[in-house]
Amino acid sequence: MKKRFRLTLLAGAVLGLSIAAVASAAQARHGVLAVKQARVGAPTALAGYTEIPELAVQQASYKLGAATNPGIVLASDQTNDATAKITIFSPPGYTSNLTQAQGTTVGKAYAVVKAIIAGVPLLLPLQGPVVVGNPADPSLVAAYAQCKGPTDPPTPQEVLVLNTSFQGQTISVPDFINTAGPYVTQEICLLPPSQAPFNAQLVVANFTVNGVWTNASTAGQYQWVADFTPFNGNTPNPAETVEVRTYVGLPSSFTLKRLKSKSSIVKFSGKIAIGGVSPAGLQVRLFYGLKSKPAPNFLNPSEAGTLGTNGKSVRSKALKSKGTFAFTRKKVKKKTYFQARLDDEWALSGGCIGPSPTGQPIPCLQELISPMTSNQILVKPPKKKRKHR
Amino acid sequence: MKRAALVVAVALGLAVPAASSPTGTPGVTPTQILIGGTVPLSGQASAFGAVGPAANAYFKYVNAHGGVNGRKIKYLYRDDGYDPARTLEETRRLVEQDKVFAIFNTVGTEHTLAIRGYLNALGVPEVFAGTGAAKVGRGHKQYRWTMGYLPSFEGEGAIYGHYVVKHRPKARIAVLYEDSDYGKDLLRGLKRGLGKHAGQIVSTASYEVTDSGVQSQVAHLRASHADTFMLFALPTFAISAFVNAYKLGWHPRFFVSAVSIEPSIMAVARRNTGGRETNGALSFAFVKDPTSPAWKKDKAVALYKKILKRYDPGGRVNDVYNWYGMTVAFSMVDALKHAGRNLTRASLLRAATHMNERNNPFLLPGVSVKTSPTNYFPIAKARMVRYQKTLWVLFGPLVTPR
Numbered sequence: 001m002k003k004r005f006r007l008t009l010l011a012g013a014v015l016g017l018s019i020a021a022v023a024s025a026a027q028a029r030h031g032v033l034a035v036k037q038a039r040v041g042a043p044t045a046l047a048g049y050t051e052i053p054e055l056a057v058q059q060a061s062y063k064l065g066a067a068t069n070p071g072i073v074l075a076s077d078q079t080n081d082a083t084a085k086i087t088i089f090s091p092p093g094y095t096s097n098l099t100q101a102q103g104t105t106v107g108k109a110y111a112v113v114k115a116i117i118a119g120v121p122l123l124l125p126l127q128g129p130v131v132v133g134n135p136a137d138p139s140l141v142a143a144y145a146q147c148k149g150p151t152d153p154p155t156p157q158e159v160l161v162l163n164t165s166f167q168g169q170t171i172s173v174p175d176f177i178n179t180a181g182p183y184v185t186q187e188i189c190l191l192p193p194s195q196a197p198f199n200a201q202l203v204v205a206n207f208t209v210n211g212v213w214t215n216a217s218t219a220g221q222y223q224w225v226a227d228f229t230p231f232n233g234n235t236p237n238p239a240e241t242v243e244v245r246t247y248v249g250l251p252s253s254f255t256l257k258r259l260k261s262k263s264s265i266v267k268f269s270g271k272i273a274i275g276g277v278s279p280a281g282l283q284v285r286l287f288y289g290l291k292s293k294p295a296p297n298f299l300n301p302s303e304a305g306t307l308g309t310n311g312k313s314v315r316s317k318a319l320k321s322k323g324t325f326a327f328t329r330k331k332v333k334k335k336t337y338f339q340a341r342l343d344d345e346w347a348l349s350g351g352c353i354g355p356s357p358t359g360q361p362i363p364c365l366q367e368l369i370s371p372m373t374s375n376q377i378l379v380k381p382p383k384k385k386r387k388h389r
Numbered sequence: 390m391k392r393a394a395l396v397v398a399v400a401l402g403l404a405v406p407a408a409s410s411p412t413g414t415p416g417v418t419p420t421q422i423l424i425g426g427t428v429p430l431s432g433q434a435s436a437f438g439a440v441g442p443a444a445n446a447y448f449k450y451v452n453a454h455g456g457v458n459g460r461k462i463k464y465l466y467r468d469d470g471y472d473p474a475r476t477l478e479e480t481r482r483l484v485e486q487d488k489v490f491a492i493f494n495t496v497g498t499e500h501t502l503a504i505r506g507y508l509n510a511l512g513v514p515e516v517f518a519g520t521g522a523a524k525v526g527r528g529h530k531q532y533r534w535t536m537g538y539l540p541s542f543e544g545e546g547a548i549y550g551h552y553v554v555k556h557r558p559k560a561r562i563a564v565l566y567e568d569s570d571y572g573k574d575l576l577r578g579l580k581r582g583l584g585k586h587a588g589q590i591v592s593t594a595s596y597e598v599t600d601s602g603v604q605s606q607v608a609h610l611r612a613s614h615a616d617t618f619m620l621f622a623l624p625t626f627a628i629s630a631f632v633n634a635y636k637l638g639w640h641p642r643f644f645v646s647a648v649s650i651e652p653s654i655m656a657v658a659r660r661n662t663g664g665r666e667t668n669g670a671l672s673f674a675f676v677k678d679p680t681s682p683a684w685k686k687d688k689a690v691a692l693y694k695k696i697l698k699r700y701d702p703g704g705r706v707n708d709v710y711n712w713y714g715m716t717v718a719f720s721m722v723d724a725l726k727h728a729g730r731n732l733t734r735a736s737l738l739r740a741a742t743h744m745n746e747r748n749n750p751f752l753l754p755g756v757s758v759k760t761s762p763t764n765y766f767p768i769a770k771a772r773m774v775r776y777q778k779t780l781w782v783l784f785g786p787l788v789t790p791r
Contacts, residue, residue, distance in 0.1 A: 118433075118629035119602020122661040125653075127705070163703070166653070167624065168430060168438035303656075 048230030048240030071298030249275030416490030443714025544790025550582015
């Protein structure tokens with residue numbers, strides 16, 4: 001989702017905006033997938049999710065065999081029915097380590113929920129650590145019994161707890177992890193708003209999980225998959241379950257460089273390469289701001305990282321097949337940080353690749369390209385020339 | 390004979406009274422000082438709950454560096470759900486079952502008042518309670534064992550009044566206040582500060598802490614066409630007031646009571662009003678704001694982060710109530726030090742009523758903790774702050790909230 005669309009969505013001034021599936025019938029040609037900008041404002045015909053929910057997974061590395069350490073974003077427009085369950089499937093071919101010690105902090109979480117505070121409906125930010133929980137904890141045992149699928153083991157292989165809080169009240173959300181064939185699944189179950197603290201309904205959640213996954217060791221096309229099941233009142237409504245995905249091409253890379261230029265301007269060039277995808281038609285954004293890390297970065301769950309509130313942006317021209325891009329800006333007056341970003345606003349134009357990992361005929365609404373954030377460059381104002389008298 | 394009795398007592402495993410506390414002061418042993426208190430870990434004011442764990446973290450840090458006069462501090466803090474009846478119940482438990490030496494850092498005015506009679510009857514010190522109410526600060530003649538910590542609420546209200554007279558002389562003022570000593574003190578102070586301009590208060594509305602919201606009160610205040618909104622409300626009601634005003638298209642200049650200016654509270658209000666209501670809001674502060682770039686390189690901020698990380702890892706660095714918890718814990722340690730090795734309840738009271746603490750690193754420069762047997766408002770200075778986009782920014786000279 002584009003930064004400004006996410007902010008708009010969070011501001012509640014939603015004019016039918018959302019990310020949407022790309023309905024193009026174009027198919028991958030020569031094994032290279034084409035992309036298209038995800039359109040906003042295209043409602044679904046579904047009762048539970050009138051706006052398409054989002055899964056966007058940004059990985060810490062896109063190198064073969066490297067630690068994945070993903071930053072996962074799950075979003076559902078506040079006009080949708082509240083979400084009861086989200087099941088995330090990691091890409092087949094990725095390896096996993098589900099043996100972290102209980103109590104270990106493996107990441108952090110930032111979420112925005114629709115809530116009711118002192119009688120007023122509003123959007124509430126929550127944040128906190130992601131901690132490895134004890135599957136034998138009675139509250140987690142009870143939560144797992146409610147959440148687990150029919151083929152899941154009696155005890156989860158690992159449970160992560162997203163311990164978010166606001167005003168001293170903690171909203172702990174368990175994330176039950178199991179291996180299921182070639183996948184590692186994460187199952188997240190939420191309370192109906194009427195029973196949740198602050199009557200919370202999830203709008204956006206961004207969390208990192210470090211030390212669990214390792215990228216596949218062979219180049220190829222991979223995908224993260226999420227199935228969203230809405231509530232119907234206080235009861236989960238499996239019939240309205242929808243699927244959304246994130247495409248990851250391995251290997252991929254994204255760099256930004258500053259070029260030499262005259263002092264009145266600042267020039268940048270960069271290159272993006274996504275395994276298995278032609279970058280032709282993609283656009284990247286150049287973010288700039290006085291604060292460090294001006295671009296969104298889902299590896300840093302926070303207001304700035306998730307929503308990109310540290311910077312403003314300009315958009316590149318459509319990239320050609322080599323994936324190179326360039327930006328020219330006026331000289332800066334103050335120390336300014338620059339960072340490029342492939343936002344979570346691009347989808348495969350041919351729609352989702354392959355059937356649902358569940359084996360069920362769940363409609364797949366879109367497959368986003370994994371968002372990426374480039375390195376950061378600090379630009380200082382040019383030194384003033386001394387006048388010789 | 391005495392020696393023989395002592396040997397028998399030791400052989401039976403009986404506790405030996407502390408050599409350094411000949412009176413057998415409850416909660417004090419040669420190695421430990423047991424103190425207790427209540428904080429709202431749940432309920433409408435759970436935002437304040439962080440002051441308990443944060444103060445405890447500071448005590449653990451002090452313990453790791455040798456403790457106070459050779460004793461470690463053990464702090465039992467219990468949840469009272471911000472319900473004065475539960476405050477009394479939990480305090481009785483702390484005093485009668487846990488045998489605490491003193492009650493420290495009770496959060497809330499009604500809560501402090503609920504236990505004041507009980508503790509004073511027993512001669513148990515109740516020090517540095519989280520209140521700036523006049524009933525507490527000026528009640529020392531009758532209740533000498535009870536002392537608050539916050540600047541006077543009435544003084545805070547007066548500062549806003551003075552500010553309005555000087556900078557917004559034509560202001561039309563609406564006031565939302567909690568129907569409690571906290572809210573009434575602020576309103577009384579505001580009127581005192583306004584002086585002959587008190588007639589510029591064109592509308593007032595109160596709420597009960599048990600109310601579900603303040604929509605109707607805000608609508609009533611808006612109808613007065615006031616251009617200045619005094620928000621003497623707890624955090625959740627403050628957020629509600631900001632958002633309700635925004636939804637009604639009312640954009641007055643806000644003055645926010647200092648207990649509700651925690652940055653995450655303001656962030657929620659800002660996000661849900663597009664910054665329209667929060668930008669330019671005024672308040673006052675006596676502690677540094679660890680979230681502000683102004684204190685980024687401050688040694689106290691580094692110490693605070695270190696303590697929080699080590700002793701309260703679940704505590705959020707950006708939560709200023711954590712900072713406050715350490716501020717008040719610093720003063721408690723100071724008081725315990727000055728109470729001496731022969732620690733008694735009377736010596737703690739003597740120390741607490743003779744504070745002259747100028748080195749509390751968590752307070753703003755120029756703000757000190759100063760008390761006397763006739764001055765039970767430890768914090769006598771503060772500074773005005775203005776909310777600019779996403780941050781509180783200090784401005785103006787030190788002011789005296791009296």
